[in-house]
Amino acid sequence: MTRILTTIGFDADDTLWQNERFFRLTQERFAELLADYVDGDHLYDRLLAAERRNLGHYGFGIKGFILSMIETAIEVTDEQVPAGVISELIAAGQDMLQHPIELLPHAREAVVEIAESHRVLLITKGDLLHQERKLAQSGLGELFDGVEIVSSKTPAVYTEIFSRHANGASEAMMVGNSMRSDVKPAIEAGGWGVYVPHDLTWEIEHDDAPEDDPRFRALEHLGGLPALVREIG
Structure with missing residues (x-):
């Protein structure tokens, strides 16, 4: 047959x-770090827009996600984002890359x-x-x-x-x-x-x-x- x-x-x-669960947890931390600058819903919209823009540059995955978060943080703070926030975002990305399956x-x-x-x-x-x-x-x-x-x-x-x-x-x-x-x-x-x-x-x-x-x-x-x-x- x-x-x-x-x-x-x-x-x-x-x-x-x-997979996506770890992205969502990192997004929540992202919102906490930038709570003094923008509300969470608006921040997520800005981040999603950045991710869409950057797919052609960075492709899919954690590295592109972290770069999009850094770009968004710079934008929503009018380039005033503290260096400590950038450091925390980089550390979050490194944690995501090491997360057990x-x-x-x-x-x-x-x-x-x-x-x-x-x-x-x-x-x-x-x-x-x-x-x-x-x-x-x-x-x-x-x-x-x-x-x-x-x-x-x-x-x-x-x-x-x-x-x-x-x-x-x-x-x-x-x-x-x-x-x-x-x-x-x-x-x-x-x-x-x-x-x-x-x-x-x-x-x-x-x-x-x-x-x-x-x-x-x-x-x-x-x-x-x-x-x-x-x-x-």
């Missing part, structure tokens, strides 16, 4: 392990089970060294047939990856918590897109679900993924 799916791609941050529920079980019957890939955005460190600490590295750390996730990127690692996107599925980066572009490339929500998802990754597309699926958690893969075939 011809198999419909041969390759399953997994996102990493907030799909297999916690915490796998999300069902992550290991799902990857292990699916790896027994399908080619499995890790496809993630972010800083190369940091993502490699997180993968090594996760204990999942040896389960993947391939690891792709990319600067962006577009239909063209998925087409290229699934062409190298599989027989094209039509036989592939991408699983992740970002509708914008994991689900919709994989479907646009001709593959399947599976949305697994996380309680905290960066605003930039939000998008409408392609509810009417026959290759879109949504799960409550990764525990339901093996059954879905078997169902599709």
